Amino acid sequence: xxxxxxxxxxxxxxxxxxxxxxxxxxxxWDARPVWVFAxxxxxxxxxxxxxxxxxxxxxxxxxxxxxxxxxxxxENAISIGGGALTVHPPLYFMAIGAWEWLxxxxxxPILDALWANRYLGALLxxxxxxxxxxxxxxxxxxxxxxxxMAAAIVAxxxxxxNGFLLAFGRTVLMEPGAIAIGAAFILTAIKLRxxxxxxxxxxxxxxxxxxxxxxxxxxFIVLAPLVAALLQRERRAIVTQALAVLTGALVWTAFPLWAxxxxxxxxxxxTQTLSIRRLFGLVHTTGVNLxxxxxVSQFLRTLPLYVSGYGAVLLGGIAGLVLIWRSGLLRKGLWxxxxxxxxxxxxxGLTYLFFSYSFLFGAGNQHLTAYAAxxxxxxxxxxxxMRPVDGPVGEHPEVPAGRxxxxxxxxxxxxxxxxxxxxxxxxxxxxxxxVQRDDGTTQMSQWISAxxxxxxxxxxxxxxxxxQVALPDREVTIGRxxxxxxxxxxxxxxxSPKDTRYAYAPSSPALTAWIQANGTMIHETDSRSSESxxxxxxxxxxxxxxxxxxxxxxxxxxxxASALAFLALFATTVVLAPALVGGATxxxxxxxxxxxxxxxxxxS
Numbered sequence: 001x002x003x004x005x006x007x008x009x010x011x012x013x014x015x016x017x018x019x020x021x022x023x024x025x026x027x028x029w030d031a032r033p034v035w036v037f038a039x040x041x042x043x044x045x046x047x048x049x050x051x052x053x054x055x056x057x058x059x060x061x062x063x064x065x066x067x068x069x070x071x072x073x074x075e076n077a078i079s080i081g082g083g084a085l086t087v088h089p090p091l092y093f094m095a096i097g098a099w100e101w102l103x104x105x106x107x108x109p110i111l112d113a114l115w116a117n118r119y120l121g122a123l124l125x126x127x128x129x130x131x132x133x134x135x136x137x138x139x140x141x142x143x144x145x146x147x148x149m150a151a152a153i154v155a156x157x158x159x160x161x162n163g164f165l166l167a168f169g170r171t172v173l174m175e176p177g178a179i180a181i182g183a184a185f186i187l188t189a190i191k192l193r194x195x196x197x198x199x200x201x202x203x204x205x206x207x208x209x210x211x212x213x214x215x216x217x218x219x220f221i222v223l224a225p226l227v228a229a230l231l232q233r234e235r236r237a238i239v240t241q242a243l244a245v246l247t248g249a250l251v252w253t254a255f256p257l258w259a260x261x262x263x264x265x266x267x268x269x270x271t272q273t274l275s276i277r278r279l280f281g282l283v284h285t286t287g288v289n290l291x292x293x294x295x296v297s298q299f300l301r302t303l304p305l306y307v308s309g310y311g312a313v314l315l316g317g318i319a320g321l322v323l324i325w326r327s328g329l330l331r332k333g334l335w336x337x338x339x340x341x342x343x344x345x346x347x348x349g350l351t352y353l354f355f356s357y358s359f360l361f362g363a364g365n366q367h368l369t370a371y372a373a374x375x376x377x378x379x380x381x382x383x384x385x386m387r388p389v390d391g392p393v394g395e396h397p398e399v400p401a402g403r404x405x406x407x408x409x410x411x412x413x414x415x416x417x418x419x420x421x422x423x424x425x426x427x428x429x430x431x432x433x434x435v436q437r438d439d440g441t442t443q444m445s446q447w448i449s450a451x452x453x454x455x456x457x458x459x460x461x462x463x464x465x466x467x468q469v470a471l472p473d474r475e476v477t478i479g480r481x482x483x484x485x486x487x488x489x490x491x492x493x494x495x496s497p498k499d500t501r502y503a504y505a506p507s508s509p510a511l512t513a514w515i516q517a518n519g520t521m522i523h524e525t526d527s528r529s530s531e532s533x534x535x536x537x538x539x540x541x542x543x544x545x546x547x548x549x550x551x552x553x554x555x556x557x558x559x560x561a562s563a564l565a566f567l568a569l570f571a572t573t574v575v576l577a578p579a580l581v582g583g584a585t586x587x588x589x590x591x592x593x594x595x596x597x598x599x600x601x602x603x604s
Contacts, residue, residue, distance in 0.1 A: 019146070026146035033137065036149065037130055037156075044129045044160040047429060048122040051170040055438035057529045058114060060463035062172035065096060066114045072097035073106040076564055077557035084561035086268040087275060089255050091213040091570065092177045094563065096120065110469045114172055121176035125169035128176070129159040131183040132374045138190045139340045139378065140385035151385035154418060158377035161425025164309035164369040166433060174215040175370045181211045182221035183374050186347055189225045193339060197240045197589065202582040204244040206574055209251020213570065216275070217371065220354040222248065227346030231329060231337045243581055250577035254569040261569070262560050279358075305432055305528070306369065308425035313355070313372050315421055316379035320348050323382055344382060348375040380421065383414045432528070440527025444494070444535065445470035447523050455544035458492045459485055461507045462499035462530070475550050478506040482514035482538070491541035493519065496530040 019027070029036045068080045078090045085093070099120045100106040105113035133156030140148040159165060168175050185207045192200050204225065211218035226245055229237035259268035303310070324330060327341030337345060355372050358365075432438075448458065448471060457475040460467035464478035479485025485493075493515045499507035519538035527533045544550075 023144075023146040026149040027144075030137075030145035030149040033134075033149070033152070036153070037134065040133060040153065040156045041126060041130050044156060045122070045126040047160050048125050048166075048169060049119070051166060051433045052115070052118045052122060054433050054436070055170060055528075056115070057438045057441050057527060058466070059171060059173070059529070060466040062114055062117075063110055063466055063469045065093060065172050065174075066100075066110050066117055068093050069096035069100045069117070070106050070110075070113060071557040072563045073101045075557045077559065077561045078563050078566060079557035079561040082555040083558055084259070084262065084264040084267060086259055086264055087271040088174065088215065089213040089252075090258070090563070090566050091210065092174045092215065094567065095177060096172065097563070109472070114469075117172040118170055121169060121171060121173070124176035124180040125165055126160075128180040128183040128374060129156050129165075131180070131187050132156060132159045132377055135183070135187045135190065136378055136381050136385065138187065139344060139382065141340060143385050147385050151381040154422060155377045155381045157422055158312060158380060158418075158425065159373050161422065161429050162309050162312055162370075162373040162377070163306040163425065163428055165373040166429055167305060168367040168370045171367070173367055175367055178211070178215040178218050179370060179374065181207070181214055182218055182371070185211055185218075185222055186224060186343070186374075190343065197236070197243075198582050198586045200240050201243045201247055201585050202578040204241075205247025205581060206251060206578050208244060208248025209254075209574060209577065212248065212252050213255060217354070217368070220350045220371070221347065224343060224346035224350055227350060228337075228339070228342035231327075231342040231345060232339060233336045243585055247577050247581040250581070251570075251573045253577075254566065254573040257573075258566040258569050261565060262562060264560065301531075302366070305428070308421065308428050309369060309373065309376075311421045311424055312376040312380060313352075315383075315417055316348065316372075316376035317352065319379040319383045320345065320352070323379065323386065326386070340386060344375075344378055344386075348379050351375045380418055383418065436528070438528040440525050440530055440533045441466070441470055443525045444523070444527075444533045447525070448492075448535065449473060451523075452492065453544055455550040456492065456541050457490045457550075458494060458535075459490050459506065461494040461496045461533075462504040464506070467494065473550065480506045480508060480511060482511055482518070486538055489542070491537055491539050493536045493538065495534040495536055496527070496532065498531045 064080055068078070068085060071077045071079055072094060078085050078093060096117055097106070099117060100108075100113055103116045103119075105116045108116075133152040136155035137148050137152035140151045143151070165179075169179075185204070188207060189204060192203060195203075204222075208222040211222050223245065226238070226241035229241045256265075256268060259265050323341055323345060324337075327337035327345065329337040329341070329345075336342075351372055352375070355369065358368050445467075452458075452474075454473040455475070457477055458467065458471060459479050460476045464476050467476045477485060477488070477490050479488070479490060482493075495512055495515060496507065498504075500509055500512040503509070515536045515538060519536040521534050522537050523535040525533050
């Protein structure tokens with residue numbers, strides 16, 4: 001008598017089962033991916049673009065970067081505040097300047113240019129979300145067509161509705177550019193997996209160098225293929241990816257070379273060493289880990305806004321543990337992962353390590369959370385789209401169309417968890433961006449302009465430059481001491497609980513206590529970004545002289561920070577470095593092949 005094993009019976013029933021309607025629909029979509037991703041681009045773009053109109057409040061860094069872009073276009077100077085900018089690589093600021101030139105905002109008021117620049121950030125985040133969806137489909141190479149397309153759609157929407165990306169993807173920060181080029185790099189690495197060593201070294205090396213010239217933190221993304229090669233224990237792949245990293249490092253040298261050529265070498269060294277110390281938590285100047293801050297209270301205060309982001313990180317972390325088990329990495333006799341799992345583990349592992357260390361010990365700036373959106377989404381969908389390895393590591397057997405995708409209960413739990421996370425993200429987007437406005441700075445500046453005579457000075461909060469841009473018709477001071485500032489004729493003081501708690505200059509607990517003890521609050525407006533914005537009056541301000549000229553006046557850019565010089569150096573390194581390393585790799589490979597042929601001929 002022949003006995004049928006339970007798993008064989010399950011396979012037979014699955015093979016006989018007629019695909020559900022949603023499976024047939026997704027299978028048809030998988031055959032036309034271009035149209036699906038075009039629709040996802042429109043949907044994601046609409047979600048992110050709406051943020052620009054409902055949440056126009058801005059950060060001080062956005063005003064600096066906007067002014068910097070204008071200086072690049074109009075003055076050929078990568079300079080702000082009277083000195084060359086060496087704390088960050090210049091490439092993304094060059095892109096901002098190009099965008100301002102294209103949109104006609106290179107000479108516009110800073111706020112007008114800032115609003116225009118936010119469209120660039122939204123477009124880049126849309127690109128990052130869609131590229132993540134395409135990557136999810138590529139990683140699900142052993143799944144059925146319907147599952148592949150489901151992974152692509154869900155991953156795209158998980159990124160688009162991620163609370164971290166919604167909050168910081170709308171800004172004129174470097175994160176939109178960094179996340180977009182990181183997503184493009186991961187997808188390119190997958191597409192070039194079977195390409196020649198020279199092709200990988202040249203293309204990936206150029207992308208690595210370009211990425212770290214957008215922002216240095218991209219390094220935690222572009223090292224993923226090298227980590228994947230180590231997890232696979234593939235010597236050839238390790239050498240290939242190491243050469244690509246070397247190529248990227250040579251492309252990056254355009255930045256220090258530019259600093260040296262323009263006479264800013266010492267300034268570059270000082271700012272970069274400070275950035276490294278901040279990265280490792282040796283110095284705290286901003287972020288939730290400031291001695292004056294409370295990371296737990298800040299986490300709880302912003303939890304509703306970022307709940308979908310934290311949820312994605314948590315579920316993605318669980319998925320990562322499952323993926324480690326499925327990949328063969330812990331399988332006795334193998335101790336190596338399959339290519340798809342290895343790359344995702346490298347991508348997610350590096351990002352999670354960076355995310356965790358930054359908020360436990362490092363700078364702890366909240367905008368760094370945005371880097372977790374894409375890898376967390378890929379890890380989440382891997383729970384249902386990436387199969388356990390059945391054959392030898394490195395093979396990619398196709399899963400038969402009728403094969404069951406695991407126990408029904410487990411499948412339902414996974415689908416429920418991912419669906420709940422997606423629902424939380426979409427609800428959060430609707431609550432905080434489609435319905436609720438975040439424009440406290442605009443409301444406060446409009447009230448001051450309407451109710452306080454021009455040229456009456458105001459002491460700023462968090463940053464003087466942010467309020468100089470918002471209040472161009474008056475002087476904005478940055479007095480840290482109340483009595484001293486009052487003696488200089490300043491009677492109006494802006495206060496923010498967030499700036500006070502973290503002592504963002506000129507704010508401090510001592511200054512706020514003095515203002516509250518000696519003044520009267522004359523206006524307050526809600527602000528999700530600042531928690532609250534208050535205007536206090538201490539004493540009676542005198543009538544301003546009618547002849548006063550108190551329009552916003554920026555310090556002129558320095559003449560030793562040529563943007564064209566950096567552009568020329570970048571063009572040189574991005575062509576020369578891949579050519580040199582790629583050419584050397586080709587020559588070495590050719591000699592080895594020739595040597596092997598000679599050895600075979602001798603034996604014959």
